[in-house]
Amino acid sequence: MPAATGARPPVMADVAKLAGVSAQTVSRVLNDRPNVSDRARDAVLAAIAQLGYRPNAAARTLVTRRTRTLGVISFDTTLYGPASMLHGIERAAAGHYFVSIVSLPALDRPSVIGAVERLLEQGVDGIIVIAPMKPVVDACGAIDHGVPLVAVGCGTNAPLASVAVDNTAGAALATRFLLGHGHATVHHVAGPRTWLDAQERIAGWRAALRDAAAPVPELVVGDWSSAAGYRIGQAIAADPQVTAVLCGNDHMALGLLRALTEQGRRIPADISVVGFDDIPESGYFLPPLTTVRQDFGALGRHALGVLVALIDGQPAPEVCLRIPPQLVDRASAGPPPR
Amino acid sequence: MPAATGARPPVMADVAKLAGVSAQTVSRVLNDRPNVSDRARDAVLAAIAQLGYRPNAAARTLVTRRTRTLGVISFDTTLYGPASMLHGIERAAAGHYFVSIVSLPALDRPSVIGAVERLLEQGVDGIIVIAPMKPVVDACGAIDHGVPLVAVGCGTNAPLASVAVDNTAGAALATRFLLGHGHATVHHVAGPRTWLDAQERIAGWRAALRDAAAPVPELVVGDWSSAAGYRIGQAIAADPQVTAVLCGNDHMALGLLRALTEQGRRIPADISVVGFDDIPESGYFLPPLTTVRQDFGALGRHALGVLVALIDGQPAPEVCLRIPPQLVDRASAGPPPR
DNA sequence: CTGCACCCTGGGAACGGTAACAATTCGGAG
DNA sequence: CTCCGAATTGTTACCGTTCCCAGGGTGCAG
Numbered sequence A, B: 001m002p003a004a005t006g007a008r009p010p011v012m013a014d015v016a017k018l019a020g021v022s023a024q025t026v027s028r029v030l031n032d033r034p035n036v037s038d039r040a041r042d043a044v045l046a047a048i049a050q051l052g053y054r055p056n057a058a059a060r061t062l063v064t065r066r067t068r069t070l071g072v073i074s075f076d077t078t079l080y081g082p083a084s085m086l087h088g089i090e091r092a093a094a095g096h097y098f099v100s101i102v103s104l105p106a107l108d109r110p111s112v113i114g115a116v117e118r119l120l121e122q123g124v125d126g127i128i129v130i131a132p133m134k135p136v137v138d139a140c141g142a143i144d145h146g147v148p149l150v151a152v153g154c155g156t157n158a159p160l161a162s163v164a165v166d167n168t169a170g171a172a173l174a175t176r177f178l179l180g181h182g183h184a185t186v187h188h189v190a191g192p193r194t195w196l197d198a199q200e201r202i203a204g205w206r207a208a209l210r211d212a213a214a215p216v217p218e219l220v221v222g223d224w225s226s227a228a229g230y231r232i233g234q235a236i237a238a239d240p241q242v243t244a245v246l247c248g249n250d251h252m253a254l255g256l257l258r259a260l261t262e263q264g265r266r267i268p269a270d271i272s273v274v275g276f277d278d279i280p281e282s283g284y285f286l287p288p289l290t291t292v293r294q295d296f297g298a299l300g301r302h303a304l305g306v307l308v309a310l311i312d313g314q315p316a317p318e319v320c321l322r323i324p325p326q327l328v329d330r331a332s333a334g335p336p337p338r
Numbered sequence C: 001c002t003g004c005a006c007c008c009t010g011g012g013a014a015c016g017g018t019a020a021c022a023a024t025t026c027g028g029a030g
Numbered sequence D: 001c002t003c004c005g006a007a008t009t010g011t012t013a014c015c016g017t018t019c020c021c022a023g024g025g026t027g028c029a030g
Helices: A012-019 A023-030 A038-051 A057-064 A080-093 A109-122 A134-143 A167-180 A196-211 A226-237 A250-262 A296-311 B012-019 B023-030 B038-051 B057-064 B080-093 B109-122 B134-143 B167-180 B196-211 B226-237 B250-262 B296-311
Strands: A069-074 A098-103 A126-130 A149-152 A161-165 A187-190 A244-247 A272-277 A290-293 A321-323 A326-328 B069-074 B098-103 B126-130 B149-152 B161-165 B187-190 B244-247 B272-277 B290-293 B321-323 B326-328
Touching: A012 A023, A012 A038, A023 A038, A057 B057, A069 A080, A069 A109, A080 A098, A080 A126, A080 A296, A080 B098, A098 A109, A098 B080, A109 A134, A126 A134, A126 A296, A134 A149, A149 A296, A161 A167, A161 A196, A161 A296, A167 A196, A167 A244, A167 A272, A167 A290, A167 A326, A187 A196, A187 A226, A226 A250, A244 A250, A250 A272, A296 A321, B012 B023, B012 B038, B023 B038, B069 B080, B069 B109, B080 B098, B080 B126, B080 B296, B098 B109, B109 B134, B126 B134, B126 B296, B134 B149, B149 B296, B161 B167, B161 B196, B161 B296, B167 B196, B167 B244, B167 B272, B167 B290, B167 B326, B187 B196, B187 B226, B226 B250, B244 B250, B250 B272, B296 B321
Parallel strands: A069 A098, A069 A126, A126 A149, A149 A161, A161 A321, A187 A244, A244 A272, A272 A290, B069 B098, B069 B126, B126 B149, B149 B161, B161 B321, B187 B244, B244 B272, B272 B290
Antiparallel strands: A098 B098, A290 A326, B290 B326
8 A cells, every 4th residue: 555645646755765775776776677686675665665666658768769559450350360469579578568459440551550550659668560451551661750660461472571370381281181081172262362360371271272283163252251251152052063172261161161061062061161360269160160271479579579579779680480280070071972 | 752861850940040930839739739930830831841740649648648549458458348448449549549558468457557557657548358257357446547438338337437348228129129039038048257248248148038038048148269169059959848948149050059069959940049249240151140139339439439528637427438339140040940 | 004996875966847836027196 | 208917938957767977885706
């Protein structure tokens, strides 16, 4: 309990007076500087506790030029992936940095600039962008003013420090998995082309198909939503040639599952479906979804690690850090019908 | 483009010199104060643009004692509800406040105190808590130090300003809806008792049952997860007496759906299931889920409104603001079997 | 005993703004 | 022509912390 020392919260001078030392010594204790006697340190600590003193971040920032705050820009934290990354970042930052968020009202350049501007105005020490879309990454690369910036989940070709799940490997893994079950080929329902993740997954799927000398079917593009998956699923259900589908994410897979089931196609007996992400609900779809797991939390943690390194003046890692995905085999994929 | 005026970013004095006025006048222009001639204002604005000047938030905070930052404490932003509220808060705050987040590593008192402490250290002007669990709300009520605090989604009985969806009305609505279809009674799979939302939904369900003079079955408690819903669903499938189930949230409903389907119970022919929340995927479950929609975004916006009012010195609203929920009738509920 | 490191300590001067007040200018009225 | 008030502008003193540097002890070697 802080002793009510009048109306205003106690400041360093109050602590110094109570401890019988100078403000400078209090500052040294607070910042774990050497050259402070144990006696002085104990007195200061006691005074701090007694007064309920809390250092003033603004004053400290004014002189050190560091806010110990970093900004996270994201497009839609309502989606599972971004939300998980944000969570990972926040958990990893706890105790070292404060985390300030800004979401993008739209995907155009002005929005991105506005978001960065807003963070800069707040004085963040660094920025993490969770918005793996080409226009956003381009805009960030163009306007970076002074503070370090890292992008999460953007392709290796980006002009920024970045961290990502190895989407290409994941998509290839899933495609090979289906091929291994004996399917002649694998169809792919991709996310929007502006998303780098979508592009990489498409690349991985294509590469795996080519490596196996399997025909490459025409690509179908959705918007990550279950609604899109449902719509596309209705078309797929009408095509008896399709025996295996790799979905760009689990939400679209859910929509697909519903459409196929409604059209009387059994899964996996008639058609195999594999998702991407492994959201917590995937295991309870009908049937439980075979999918590619991404460790979003780890992604967030890594992003923070890279950003902190950059803030501390270390050079940006040459290659974009990649986290390996993992296949979770449940019940929605199997051999093709006889 | 900022003119490179050496190594350091320009400060107010630089702007003043370039514009040929005093720093005070620059300050007045920046803060939209009256009593500045158009000529001076234009000169200042031009200088600001030319220099790429950005006011220093720390210096401003030091003297005004306001950070224009508010903190949001949440337990798990990975869940759809909290994530949506956070999003709503951030969107509504844009342009007025910065938003800093902290997530709770655990649900005990020390964690809550630590989170508040961390935010206070950063100097936030106010705090929003998205963690409608009894222990959290209690802890917040106990330690509130100086800054306004509002809780989202906590019961009316809380000792705090709060904003919530009307869970009681929502649960009653769904229960009456099922009763209206001719079910003798409705079973309820609730969320953990520590969650105030869960408690209120239980109360609404009970009240509706009693009003209709229907028997009140024993309550089943889950943990909001699909896994819990699945486990509970297996038990329910074995009980031929159950013809209608109201789930505490959509995720548990998903697990329930899977368990019931696997046991050969048809939905809604054999059993009706109603969820709560209306997550974006609910419409693509098998069958599409009838559920109670909550407007999480509005909730977040309202919470922000109340907090800002509190910060501006207005008294806390006497009653806890309530947002009415809405029944979304899809395909998982119907009349009981003959 | 003196000198010299070394550790601890404190006194100012920033850091970049805003609040309060004083000063200047200008127009119009007496 | 002088005076007065309003509008505009500048001056000064902080806000609370850390950095730079000087000062005063103490222990050890010369």
